[in-house]
Amino acid sequence: MRPLTEHDIRTSFVNCSKGEAKRLGLPRDLADHPWGDLDFLGWRDPGAPERAYLVADRDGLLVGVALRVTSGASRNFTARSMCSVCLTTHTSGGVALMTARRTGEAGRQGNTVGQYLCVDLACSLYTRGKREAAGGGVVDESLTVEEKVARTQSHLHAFLDKVTG
Incomplete structure (x- = not known):
């Protein structure tokens, strides 16, 4: 992913108003992100822990999505959950259901998509193996890193298509 500016990020959002995009809390360390290793920029709002955001390049256009993070019931320490995008397993709350308001009329009617x-x-x-999940990990599989990246991008794009479709 190419490095993004504050302007790039704020103008990319498709499921919130311009005012909401202007007010959302951005990551403080944009210049320090490992852009070459990112399929999307994702972050939790430090001022509002129930909010998260992701911005992805979709066919040459930036698509930003505002997310709500469910606070789900406390999980058993040994319980494992799997991310639907990267298929990484985590223990103890490392995965959460995040919902995005759909775009257009469906979103105005309150319809959301969850992942x-x-x-x-x-x-x-x-x-890419650049970070390890605490108490979890990736599924043991024979795919190459490039194949895993392609799968992650495919899952991400499918989610974005549900939000915007």
């Missing part, structure tokens, strides 16, 4: 995602939205780094 189980890594709570830190570091799917790209897990896929």
Whole structure:
């Protein structure tokens, strides 16, 4: 992914108003992100922990999506959950259901789309082996890193298509 500016990020959102996009809390360390290893920029809002955001390049256009993070019931320490995008397994709350308001008329009627995602939205780094899940890990499989990246991107694009479709 190419490095993004604050302007790039704020103008990319498709499921919130311009005012909401202007007010959302951005990551403080944009310049320090490992852009070459990212399939999307994802972050939790430090001022509102129930909010998360992701911005992805979709066919040359940036698509930003505002997410709500469910606070789900406390999980058993040994219980494992799997991210639907990168297929990384986590223990103890490392995966959460995140919902996005759909675009257009469906969104105005209150329709949402949900996906189980890594709570830190570091799917790209897990896929590439740049970060390890605490108490979890990636499924033992024979795919190459490039194949895993392609699968992660495919799952991400399918989610974005549900939000915008």
